[in-house]
Amino acid sequence: MEPRFSCTACGKCCHGWLPLTLADAVAHASRFPLAMVWTPVRSNARSYELATRLGATVRLPNRKTVAVLIVPTAYLPTSFPCPELQDDGLCGIHETKPSRCRTMPFYPYREEKDQADLLIPRKGWQCDTSATAPVVYADHAILDRTDFDRERSDLLDQTPAIQRYADYMLKYMPWIVDELAKLAAKPTGGNLVTSLSSFLTATRRPDAADIAAAQAPLFRAMAERTKDDPALRDYHRNYSGWAKEMEGLARRK
Ligand code: SF4
Ligand code: SF4
Numbered sequence: 001m002e003p004r005f006s007c008t009a010c011g012k013c014c015h016g017w018l019p020l021t022l023a024d025a026v027a028h029a030s031r032f033p034l035a036m037v038w039t040p041v042r043s044n045a046r047s048y049e050l051a052t053r054l055g056a057t058v059r060l061p062n063r064k065t066v067a068v069l070i071v072p073t074a075y076l077p078t079s080f081p082c083p084e085l086q087d088d089g090l091c092g093i094h095e096t097k098p099s100r101c102r103t104m105p106f107y108p109y110r111e112e113k114d115q116a117d118l119l120i121p122r123k124g125w126q127c128d129t130s131a132t133a134p135v136v137y138a139d140h141a142i143l144d145r146t147d148f149d150r151e152r153s154d155l156l157d158q159t160p161a162i163q164r165y166a167d168y169m170l171k172y173m174p175w176i177v178d179e180l181a182k183l184a185a186k187p188t189g190g191n192l193v194t195s196l197s198s199f200l201t202a203t204r205r206p207d208a209a210d211i212a213a214a215q216a217p218l219f220r221a222m223a224e225r226t227k228d229d230p231a232l233r234d235y236h237r238n239y240s241g242w243a244k245e246m247e248g249l250a251r252r253k
Helices: 022-027 047-053 097-105 148-158 161-171 175-185 196-203 209-226 230-250
Strands: 034-042 056-057 063-076 191-195
Touching: 022 047, 022 063, 022 148, 034 047, 034 175, 047 063, 047 148, 047 161, 063 175, 063 196, 097 148, 097 230, 161 175, 161 196, 161 230, 175 191, 191 196, 191 230, 196 209, 196 230, 209 230
Parallel strands: none
Antiparallel strands: 034 063, 034 191, 056 063
């Protein structure tokens, strides 16, 4: 049966981490508390070759090589709704929402031929996959590919900046290689989270102080919201530390 899919705007997928293009992260810096999420992709993974083009390639201490996706991400606990999700389940910034939200459920960090399982709604999601929903994917190809192509193209364009960031971090924070090696060895994989301020510093963005000024109050607010929940201790620690880093960067204007 051909995969069918239609979004019913239930808002269920608008929770937790939201991977963004760099352009979207900058454009929405006053909305989303941002972090950089590193995900090793092993050389036997299906999307390895694509990951080497979209991310960085890192030689591990055991001489194996991994591709590492480094993704600007709206960094929210899984239980937290996107700050733009309205009470009626609709998106408050529909006209200007990030590429990631437009391309859903497709995902341009994967090859186009490997998208079929993304059309199966996760538990609790109310996506319409019934016989009346439109066919969106056939013969391993996306039928309306405008949003997918735009997001993929933005990801390819931002690769030099991501690679510069990786080079900087691996030089000045060599412990990251050991962390990536540990994650790559885990059967379930995993992620490493670093601060947006490290990215702004590494890439010497001329708008770094403005981005930092937009981020600092978001981190302060998130630190406050997470301070009493032991399950969110890591989030709270990151938000608190990053608020101070962003305040420092904002003063450099
Ligand atoms: S920006 Fe809009 S569509 Fe995207 S996660 Fe937030 S509420 Fe959902
Ligand atoms: S879970 Fe499915 S139906 Fe609900 S907002 Fe996300 S894509 Fe749309």
